[in-house]
Amino acid sequence: MSDALSLNSCCNARGELPVDLGRQSILDQVEALSAVETVPLADALGRVLAEDIRSPINVPGHDNSAMDGFAIRFSDLSENASSSLALAGEALAGHPYAGTLPGGSAIRIMTGAMMPDGADTVVMQEIVTCDEQQVQIPAGIKAGQNRRRAGEDIARDSIALTRNTLVQAAEMGLLASLGVGQVQVKRRLKVAVLSTGDEVCAPGSAVDTGQIYDSNRFSLQGLLAPLGVEVIDLGIIADDPALLAEAFASAARSADMIITSGGVSVGEADYVKQTLERIGQIHFWKMAMKPGRPLAFGRIENAVFFGLPGNPVAVMVTFLQFALPAIRKMQGLDNWQPLTLPARAAERLRKRAGRTEFQRGIFNRDDAGQLLVASSGTQGSGVLSSMSRANCLIILPSDQEDVDQGDVVDIQPLLF
Incomplete structure (x- = not known):
């Protein structure tokens, strides 16, 4: 001490x-x-990871389509003209096309569906014309477009989340997508x-x-x-x-x-x-x-x-x-610092030099997208009503005096 x-x-x-x-x-x-303690994934929300999480799988687990369209072999397309390919079947999410894509053919494919063997490119459905037998592909398609590679998001055995990470909604979903059923967290x-x-x-x-x-x-x-x-x-x-x-x-x-x-x-x-x-x-x-x-x-x-x-x-x-x-x-969190943002004062704020002041404020955006902040009311330290109305604290440094309308100040959003 x-x-x-x-x-x-x-x-x-x-x-x-x-x-x-x-x-x-x-x-x-x-x-x-x-x-540390080990908890089921369902109980991990709001906890802090006590270990690195290595992915046991590739995410995605296989090459798949990024959109609804047609899976093709790029080499089957004409270089400078549209191409007509035979419609050979379809691939749905969870129901892949069985077999290898025949030459000169296309497979109707849905978003997230596994890429058929032999296919390397997906053409979005909005730019093709087709009937029950043929698909007309316009010129200008790029090789490999709209194809997600296996492990493109997270590769097998790579670190998906580092220790000291706070488990929030996105982390819960990510852990679930890896098949992780329980995690080690800080007490x-x-x-x-x-x-x-x-x-x-x-x-x-x-x-x-x-x-x-x-x-x-x-x-x-x-x-x-x-x-x-x-x-x-x-x-x-x-x-x-x-x-x-x-x-x-x-x-x-x-x-x-x-x-x-x-x-x-x-x-x-x-x-x-x-x-x-x-x-x-x-x-x-x-x-x-x-x-x-x-x-x-x-x-x-x-x-x-x-x-x-x-x-x-x-x-x-x-x-x-x-x-x-x-x-x-x-x-155990590494990044504990509160969020602060610059905003323009929408009104004059009274301040005497000598102390850092945390005034209660209300911030919003104007029509141009600029953050503006104004006082939420009486600033007495016993006035909870102005704290209830506030959505931020206006941070005025010790040497700051009165703030004029239009001056830039720092605000700390209240996230509770």
Whole structure:
């Protein structure tokens, strides 16, 4: 943790750490899980491959037609004139033509059907004329056209998918096309989520004066759900030192990562900070960002700990900028960086230099195809309604001041 402490020299005059340095420090202190397990293909969605997948077959498994048409032998065509070939039969997907293509003949063939022996070219049906006995082929046909070669997509014994690949819909289909019935994947990351505070109560219950409903835990579960992790919901823990210590210790025994919100700001009257300092190795940072200035990061036993700020929007923004990259690295993914795109501001955006701001925005394309972005509404860190309306974060660097209409900014699409 001494490396994290040395970051103090990189803080600004207010003692705030730049976002990029904070993120990199976190990534330097987490490691990918090493445990693997074998799962059926049907259970592999959202998992990370623990091994290279070598193809046991050629894909496609045989030469086949790329479209509906007529399979021919190119040498049977006249060089500069149309050619008349005898219609010798047909080949359907799953029902190949039996035998070898006779000289001077053509076979009607459907997309995906196996190329007949002796045929090397497919002529699309739209450019020929034919009856039940003859096919008239125009001049200008190229040898080998519209023919897919065996192994053209994936050759037998080649690496079809590399280890540390996230298995999504396309990978599921690809694995199935290879006949792979089970795969080795990284163990699921276990993430414990809890809320703290006597003022927090569960949705669906009555609130007393001064109490609030627990929204942060549900936002965090929504952010975690698409990531292929196992979420451990520990509920709400009251402001009691013994209860907090037991909850954090229990979470550390069952989870790889613990995420909580609130209790990490200077001056907050609760027991979270003192409990964390007593049972774990925790650093409390002030990040040069808005929203989301306070952040706690460290370990309790073997579990990585994130203490996010208490404001609802700040929770979501800090999760995306710090916890999400750590989760992706711990899962073993090589490419965890979030997608960012350039867009033109559709309106003036207010900004003071000094902190990186993540403003909630709505982006779309204009009639010319240019990406435009505008604010989704009030930018207060407790205003979840503008986060609900947003489909992106507008990333404004620390030294950026007001953005004029038409200026180019970076946006981070919200993919949840």
